[in-house]
Amino acid sequence: MLLTFSPQFIVCGCINLLSVSQIEVIQKMPSTCSLFRDEVREHLLTVPGEAEAEDDNQIQKPKFRVRELRKESDDGAPILKGVNMEIPKGVIMGIIGPSGSGKSTLLRALNRLWEPPSGTVFLDGRDITDLDVLSLRRKVGMLFQIPALFEGTVVDNIRYGPQLRGKKLTENEVYKLLSLADLDSSFLNKTGGEISVGQAQRVALARTLANEPEVLLLDEPTSALDPISTQNIEDVLVKLKKKHGMTIVMVSHSIKQIQRIADVVCLLVNGEIVEVLKPDLLSEAKHPMALRFLQLSG
């Protein structure tokens, strides 16, 4: 059952707040990340100033850095073949690729649902294997394909995470979280059996947001939902990014969805990132497997 929580309200900067050293950080990103680097630069240039800029040094640093992340199955078959990537703060990154290419494994490494080797995944510059795993999962929350609500009401679900830390959310705080997930107060006392899957997914999102995560990991969060529920979730994700500077990493099989909401997309094929592109440039992917995947899913 889903028990991970994590959010955050990341603050984004404007170009006039960038120092020379920060610009150098972007320029020093590996050459394999050139499109990604451009994306970061563009993001920094265009993010609306709804949030306050935080510490100068924080602005340019990626939220996540992944270095040579490898995984093999028990019988030695490679699942991830030395993945390198950087996820900037306050962007929506889409991860797409054929079935079995390692997308979920990569996503799960980011909050240690799969334990990555030490020295491979860094959150705000810190090796995540050095962090307390529960604190990590509060900071880096996850939403799955099928929402699994706990027993009890919607309020009980939303209060669950903070309660583990000895904090009882007021009804008003619960209501605000529901609103953030685009649900109204009529849902407060409903149980999982009384709401649709799409509504349950939004409750699961509100429950995750109750822990004030800095990052949201989403594993095909709308694949079980109808188009209207899908749009509701997409709208909420875009709002979380724009208004709260949330960093969002989303695995999706829907290229159209990625094009609707992602700022940057990673194409994972056979355990390797073969392209990092802006979503509107997906048709320019060069890797043959990537092209085939894109043609078939188009």
Ligand SMILES: Nc1ncnc2c1ncn2[C@@H]1O[C@H](COP(=O)(O)OP(=O)(O)OP(=O)(O)O)[C@@H](O)[C@H]1O
């Ligand atoms: N714990 C494990 N032990 C052995 N093999 C595993 C394990 N976890 C994943 N795999 C294998 O690793 C490969 C990648 O799995 P993963 O679920 O990450 O792929 P995916 O790209 O998310 O696939 P899908 O799009 O179908 O969900 C698959 O071949 C899967 O069978």
